[in-house]
Every structure is written in structure tokens, then in C-alpha cells.
Amino acid sequence: MDFSLTDEQQMLAGAARALSADLFGEAVARLALADDRAAGEKGWAGLHAAGLTALLVPDEFGGGGGSVLDACVVLTELSAALAPVPYLTSAVAVPAALLALNAAIPGSGDALLRRVVDGEPLALVVDDQLRWPGTVGATSICLDWVPGRAALYVQDTSAVLRTDIDAVPGVDPLHPVGRLTGPSPLPPAADFAAGEAARRARATMRVASAAALTGCLEGAARLAWSYIATREQYGRPLASFQAIRHLAADLLVDLETCRSVSQGAAWTVDNEDVDSAERAAAIAKAWCGQAAVRSVETATQLLGGIGVTWESPAHLFLRNAHHFSAAYGDTRTLLRALGSEFINLRGKARHGSA
Amino acid sequence: MDLRDTPEQAQFRARLRSWLAENMPSEAEPATMPARFHYIVAWQKKLYAGGWVALSWPREYGGQGLGPIEESILNQELGRAGAPAAASFTFLGRSVLTHGTEEQKRRYLPGFLSTEEIWCQGFSEPEAGSDLASLRTTAVLDDNGNFVINGQKLWTSRGSFADFCLVLARTGTPESRHRGISAIIVPMTTPGVSRRPLIMSNGDEEFAEVFFDDVVVPGENLLGELNGGWKVTQATLAYERGAADLGYLAKYERMLAEISGEATRRGLADDAATTEAVGRVLTHLETLRLHSQRRLSDRANGRPVGAETSIDKLTMTHTEQLLLHTALDVLGPSAVLGQGGWFKKYLYSRAASIYGGTSQIQRNVISGRLLGLKE
Numbered sequence: 224m225d226f227s228l229t230d231e232q233q234m235l236a237g238a239a240r241a242l243s244a245d246l247f248g249e250a251v252a253r254l255a256l257a258d259d260r261a262a263g264e265k266g267w268a269g270l271h272a273a274g275l276t277a278l279l280v281p282d283e284f285g286g287g288g289g290s291v292l293d294a295c296v297v298l299t300e301l302s303a304a305l306a307p308v309p310y311l312t313s314a315v316a317v318p319a320a321l322l323a324l325n326a327a328i329p330g331s332g333d334a335l336l337r338r339v340v341d342g343e344p345l346a347l348v349v350d351d352q353l354r355w356p357g358t359v360g361a362t363s364i365c366l367d368w369v370p371g372r373a374a375l376y377v378q379d380t381s382a383v384l385r386t387d388i389d390a391v392p393g394v395d396p397l398h399p400v401g402r403l404t405g406p407s408p409l410p411p412a413a414d415f416a417a418g419e420a421a422r423r424a425r426a427t428m429r430v431a432s433a434a435a436l437t438g439c440l441e442g443a444a445r446l447a448w449s450y451i452a453t454r455e456q457y458g459r460p461l462a463s464f465q466a467i468r469h470l471a472a473d474l475l476v477d478l479e480t481c482r483s484v485s486q487g488a489a490w491t492v493d494n495e496d497v498d499s500a501e502r503a504a505a506i507a508k509a510w511c512g513q514a515a516v517r518s519v520e521t522a523t524q525l526l527g528g529i530g531v532t533w534e535s536p537a538h539l540f541l542r543n544a545h546h547f548s549a550a551y552g553d554t555r556t557l558l559r560a561l562g563s564e565f566i567n568l569r570g571k572a573r574h575g576s577a
Numbered sequence: 578m579d580l581r582d583t584p585e586q587a588q589f590r591a592r593l594r595s596w597l598a599e600n601m602p603s604e605a606e607p608a609t610m611p612a613r614f615h616y617i618v619a620w621q622k623k624l625y626a627g628g629w630v631a632l633s634w635p636r637e638y639g640g641q642g643l644g645p646i647e648e649s650i651l652n653q654e655l656g657r658a659g660a661p662a663a664a665s666f667t668f669l670g671r672s673v674l675t676h677g678t679e680e681q682k683r684r685y686l687p688g689f690l691s692t693e694e695i696w697c698q699g700f701s702e703p704e705a706g707s708d709l710a711s712l713r714t715t716a717v718l719d720d721n722g723n724f725v726i727n728g729q730k731l732w733t734s735r736g737s738f739a740d741f742c743l744v745l746a747r748t749g750t751p752e753s754r755h756r757g758i759s760a761i762i763v764p765m766t767t768p769g770v771s772r773r774p775l776i777m778s779n780g781d782e783e784f785a786e787v788f789f790d791d792v793v794v795p796g797e798n799l800l801g802e803l804n805g806g807w808k809v810t811q812a813t814l815a816y817e818r819g820a821a822d823l824g825y826l827a828k829y830e831r832m833l834a835e836i837s838g839e840a841t842r843r844g845l846a847d848d849a850a851t852t853e854a855v856g857r858v859l860t861h862l863e864t865l866r867l868h869s870q871r872r873l874s875d876r877a878n879g880r881p882v883g884a885e886t887s888i889d890k891l892t893m894t895h896t897e898q899l900l901l902h903t904a905l906d907v908l909g910p911s912a913v914l915g916q917g918g919w920f921k922k923y924l925y926s927r928a929a930s931i932y933g934g935t936s937q938i939q940r941n942v943i944s945g946r947l948l949g950l951k952e
Contacts, residue, residue, distance in 0.1 A: 224579065224580055224581065224582065224583070224586065224646045224649075224870060224873070224874060224877075225578060225579050225580075225874050225877075225878075226578055226580065226870050226871040226873075226874035226875070227578060227874055227875070227878060228578060229578070232578075292578065448948060448950070451950070452950060452951070460951065462944075462950040462951060463950075463951065463952050465941070468940065468941070468944035468945075468950055468952075469937065469940040469941075469944065471944050471948055471950060472939075472940035472941075472943035472944045472947075472948065473940070475888065475943055475947060475948060476888050476891050476892060476943070479868070479885075479888050480864050480865075480868050480888070480892055482871075483864065483867045483868035483870075483871045484863070484864040484867050484868070486578065486867075486871075487580065487867035487870065487871070488867070490578045490579075490580055491580070494579075494580075494581070503863070506859070506860045506863045506864070509856070509857075509860045510860045510861075510863075510864045513860075555853060557856070558852075558853045558856035558857050558860065559849060559852045559853045559856055560852075560856070561855075561856035561859050561860065562851070562852035562853055562854065562855035562856030562857070562859060563846075563847070563852040563856070565833070565834075565837060565855055565856070565859050566837040566840055566841060566846050566851075566852060566855055567846065569833070569834035569837050569838075570834065570836075570837025570838045570839075570840055570841040570846060571837075571838075571841055571846070572834075572838075
């Protein structure tokens with residue numbers, strides 16, 4: 224048993240961190256908030272040039288042939304830097320969905336996988352509960368959609384690119400959403416949705432969300448930690464007050480446990496059977512969703528008056544934390560499904576023997 | 578990263594599984610002290626005889642010369658088999674292992690690990706709880722080179738049963754705080770040692786008050802350096818706080834399964850509030866499991882155990898308290914009626930945020946030593 228990241232993964236994290244410092248950060252996020260997408264697009268081009276946007280696409284298509292854990296390592300760094308790029312959708316969820324389609328009908332995802340390799344950012348169609356592959360008849364929301372971008376739609380068991388999309392309001396300016404305007408005559412096939420390939424793809428999306436939430440938490444925590452170390456009241460730094468120090472400590476507890484669960488679950492999705500992968504990913508996403516929302520709220524509190532203003536990036540982290548918590552299976556739904564599964568498996572046995 | 582067993586670890590696990598199949602205790606763990614204590618000691622002796630105790634400790638002192646990973650496999654398999662957890666107090670021996678002389682290690686560790694000799698920890702005092710460095714028990718070197726110890730210890734786990742006590746006493750000036758404390762091994766049969774059980778809120782005799790009245794022990798019972806006791810405590814406490822060292826995960830999972838059984842009996846298996854609450858506890862357990870694995874792996878890769886265990890302790894505390902809260906929620910009003918088995922466990926869970934350093938002390942450690950925030 225070895226939990227440590229490989230040297231390559233540590234280099235990948237370092238490279239993603241350095242690149243994020245160059246390409247993203249608060250100023251770029253603010254432009255996205257003002258609906259100015261140019262800097263974000265330039266950042267995406269930079270990620271593509273560094274070979275990071277097709278990390279999950281297999282070598283045979285010219286992709287990076289990397290693992291889910293590799294992509295998660297990058298995603299954590301991007302989220303910490305408030306990068307307004309569709310990495311979770313276009314570099315993780317879309318390739319994962321296309322690979323699942325390929326497993327159902329060989330070759331059906333090939334053409335689009337090549338477009339991913341070419342660096343084209345794609346949105347993903349989910350249902351109105353933000354689930355993928357989505358319930359029959361309810362499929363409509365396009366995650367990470369901006370005007371001019373196409374969205375991957377699973378029609379029956381084939382990959383279709385949709386462009387009949389209108390913008391709809393959403394809370395997270397870093398990850399804008401759209402909605403399909405035209406009909407969807409053949410929603411995702413039920414047997415495809417329940418099949419192993421699609422379940423594994425969904426687990427990939429969830430565990431990547433957990434990694435993104437970990438990054439979001441980290442970015443907000445760093446902001447708060449540096450603020451309380453320098454901001455003075457009553458003639459001394461805020462960090463010298465125990466009430467403040469304890470809140471600051473709580474942020475590290477959440478951050479470190481998020482790291483453990485998101486990385487461990489990513490490895491599980493890469494290496495274990497689909498039941499274990501699905502369970503680990505759901506747990507990681509539920510944990511990181513709760514921790515990120517809780518800790519970004521705490522960070523906002525530590526930032527005091529400035530934290531509740533438009534000019535502080537605190538609300539960007541908070542918006543991001545809620546967006547990622549809601550997409551690909553919201554916290555409450557995941558918890559209920561996990562609890563129900565555990566009770567049926569372990570509680571019924573206990574009940575029988577009692 | 579590879580969370581699977583190596584071939585050697587898989588072999589170890591298989592050997593352990595078959596041993597457990599043969600050697601599981603036939604009787605259930607008693608609900609009350611001191612019966613429970615004797616049951617745990619008997620189980621610990623059986624484990625020791627089987628070669629399953631102190632897996633990561635050197636062989637010459639009664640260990641098995643394996644690694645921290647094997648320790649976690651032991652905890653996992655005990656949980657899987659529904660066996661009682663391994664005794665949770667082995668962390669105390671770490672201080673002897675780390676700071677003892679060769680002679681002390683050979684004298685004390687085998688008996689400690691086999692539980693032929695029970696140890697307790699004489700740290701806290703009536704006026705020195707969280708502020709351990711203010712302790713007042715004194716140890717004075719007399720003309721014969723013996724320590725003469727006077728004072729009182731409180732909240733001493735296993736104090737009623739122990740054969741030895743690792744006593745922290747002031748050997749420096751009254752104002753010397755952590756620079757004037759020494760760790761001294763005191764046989765509990767020494768004249769002048771007296772003890773009084775301290776009943777916990779759940780009715781258990783887990784703790785004791787221990788009194789030292791002109792207790793004379795030889796100078797060679799000093800552990801570590803004179804006035805170097807603080808370093809000894811830090812090593813002990815770091816291990817006490819680590820989630821991986823305590824076989825708690827298995828115990829928690831068993832309790833969650835029991836709670837799920839209660840929920841099923843009460844027709845709550847499909848109740849949304851119940852499934853959500855059980856799911857929430859489950860995410861805590863699995864997160865704690867993965868987090869412990871990460872810590873173990875760090876340790877196996879040579880990283881020393883330190884302040885980061887305060888994070889583990891807080892997470893463990895939160896998990897345990899949420900677990901027992903959930904139990905009461907599932908039981909509903911019936912939780913306050915009858916024998917109150919779950920309520921007793923609930924009362925015990927309230928101690929989780931106190932022992933081994935309160936949750937507030939853990940946050941002090943995290944903000945000061947891990948985040949480096951200046952006071």
C-alpha cells in the first residue's frame with residue numbers, strides 16, 4: 224500500500240500550479256465575472272499547449288493517456304486559482320463520456336475524442352438535476368457552455384454535438400451554463416446509462432468534481448490564512464486571536480481530509496471494480512462538497528467585511544463550491560443513496576440475525 | 578499510488594484471516610468495567626501469543642519487525658471479522674521505545690506488549706489539564722540517587738488496574754514549565770502510591786485518581802533525560818492522536834451496521850432523513866479510512882509522526898460524535914428508555930473531544946505548528 228503521488232504526478236501538480244499562476248488568478252476570474260471570456264480562452268489555449276487538456280484521452284487518439292488521478296491533480300490546482308476554464312467538463316467529463324460510448328459501440332466516440340485532442344473545448348448536456356447521463360425526457364442543461372461552444376449530447380447510444388443552445392443564468396461565472404432549445408427525440412438509452420461503462424464515466428466525473436472542490440477549498444483557505452496573518456485589529460494581527468486561529472485550523476482539517484478522500488477515490492476509480500469505483504467517487508464528492516461549502520463559508524467569515532463584498536474573490540469561491548457540489552450528483556442525493564445502500568447491505572443482515 | 582496489498586501484505590492478510598477464524602472470542606464484549614477491561618486484556622494476550630501485537634515494533638522488544646501498513650491490515654481484519662479491536666493503549670509504549678535506554682526497553686516492553694504488565698499514563702493533574710506544562714507533582718533526587726515523588730494525577734486511564742505508571746513530575750523550579758519536567762516509571766505497588774477510581778459519566782470505572790505520597794523510586798527509572806520529559810510526552814501524544822494507531826475504524830463501522838439494523842427494525846430503511854444521516858456517517862468513516870491510509874503510507878515512507886496527527890484526532894472525534902448522535906436520532910424517543918446501551922456509548926463519545934488533548938488544544942496545535950500563525 225502506497226498513498227503517495229508518483230514523482231511524475233508531483234511534477235504535474237507543480238507544472239499546473241505554475242501555469243495557473245501565469246494564466247489565471249483573481250484578475251482573470253474577475254474578467255469572467257464581467258462576461259469577458261478572452262483571458263479564460265487564452266488560458267485554455269495555454270493548458271492545451273502544455274498538453275493538459277487531453278490528459279484523459281488515450282494515446283491512440285493522440286491524447287495524454289493519463290489516469291483519472293493525473294487529471295484530478297491538475298484540476299485541484301486550476302480550481303485553487305479560480306481558473307474560468309471548462310477543465311472538469313471538457314477535459315474530464317466529455318472524454319469519459321466518449322470513452323463510455325466507445326465501450327458500448329466501438330468507434331462511436333472516436334471523432335470527438337480527436338477534437339478534444341485538438342484542444343476544442345466542449346460543453347456537456349446533463350439533465351435538469353445536473354446528472355449525467357440524465358433521466359429520459361429531462362435532459363437539457365449544458366455545463367460549461369459559452370456562446371459558440373458545442374455541447375456533447377448522448378442520443379440513445381451515440382455522440383451528438385448540439386449547438387441549439389441558449390444561455391441561462393447560473394450562480395458560478397467561472398462555469399456558465401446553457402440550455403438546449405430544440406427537442407431531444409432519443410435521450411440516453413436506459414441500458415447504456417445503467418451499464419458499467421457509463422457508471423465508470425459518471426464515477427470519473429464525480430471524483431473529478433471532488434478534486435475541483437478540494438482546489439476551491441484550498442484557494443479560499445489560502446486567501447483567509449494570509450489575510451488574518453496581516454490584517455490588524457486592536458493593535459495586533461487577527462491571527463493572534465484564538466477564536467480566529469481555531470477557525471483557521473478547521474480549514475486545514477477540511478483541506479487535508481478532502482485531499483485524502485479525493486486522491487484515494489481517484490485511484491480507486493482508476494484501478495478497482497465498478498462498484499468500488501462508484502462508491503468511492505460518491506463518497507469523495509459528498510465529503511468534498513460539504514467540506515468545500517463549509518470551509519469557504521468559514522474563509523469568508525475570516526475575511527470579515529471585505530469578504531461579503533463584490534470586490535472580494537470570496538464569493539467566487541463560494542459560487543464555485545456550490546456549483547461543483549450540485550453538478551454530477553448533489554450532496555444530499557449522494558448521501559441518501561450511500562446510506563440506503565449501506566442500510567440494505569449491512570442493516571438488513573443485522574436485522575435478520577437479530 | 579497503489580492502495581492494494583503487495584504480495585507480502587496479501588499473504589500476511591490471508592494468514593491473519595485464517596488465524597482469526599480459529600481464534601475469535603466466543604463471548605461478546607462485556608458492556609461494563611471492569612469486566613470489559615479483563616476481556617480486552619485476555620484478547621490482547623491471545624493476539625500477542627499469536628504474534629499479532631506491535632507488528633511494526635522491533636523484534637527484540639516483543640514486536641514483529643513489520644511496518645505500519647501491517648498494523649492497519651490488522652485493524653481492518655479485526656473489524657471485518659467482527660473481533661474486538663486491539664487494545665488502544667499501545668501508544669504509551671512508544672515513549673519507552675523512543676526514549677528508553679536499552680535496559681529499559683528490554684525490561685519493560687515485552688511485558689507491556691503482552692499485557693502481562695499494564696501501564697497507565699500519569700500526565701494530567703487537577704490543576705494541569707490542557708495546560709500540562711503547569712503540572713505540580715514533584716520528583717526530588719535524594720542523597721541515594723532516588724526520586725522522591727509527591728503529588729496527584731487525575732483522569733488516569735486504567736489507573737485502577739495498572740502495574741506501572743509513567744509519571745510526569747517537576748524536577749526543575751516551580752516556574753520552569755515544560756523545561757523542568759521529567760518522565761519517571763513508577764511501579765504502582767511502590768509504598769506511598771494510592772488510587773481511587775473515578776467514575777465516568779457513563780458509569781464506567783475507566784479512570785482513576787492516583788496519589789503519590791513520598792514515593793521513592795530508583796533514579797534509573799527516569800525515562801529520557803532529566804528535565805527532558807516534555808519531549809517524551811510529545812512523542813506519546815502524537816501517536817495517541819493518530820487515527821491509524823487506534824483500531825477505532827472497525828469499531829465505528831460495526832456500530833454503523835448496528836444502527837442500520839435498528840433503522841431497519843423500526844421501518845426507517847427508506848426514510849430520507851435516516852438514509853441521509855447514515856450516508857453522512859459513512860462518508861466520515863470512509864474519509865477517515867483513506868486519510869489514515871495516507872498517514873500510514875507517509876510513515877512507511879519514513880516521514881516522522883508529528884503535529885499533523887491533531888488533524889486526524891479532530892476528524893476521528895467528529896466522526897465518533899456524529900455516529901453516536903445518529904444512533905440516538907435513529908432510536909428516537911426510545912433512546913432515553915430502557916437499559917440505555919446506545920446512550921451509554923453516546924455519553925462516552927463526549928469524552929472523545931477531551932482525551933488525548935481537547936479539540937481546542939488540537940486547534941491550537943494546528944494553527945501554531947502546522948499553519949505557523951503567530952500568537
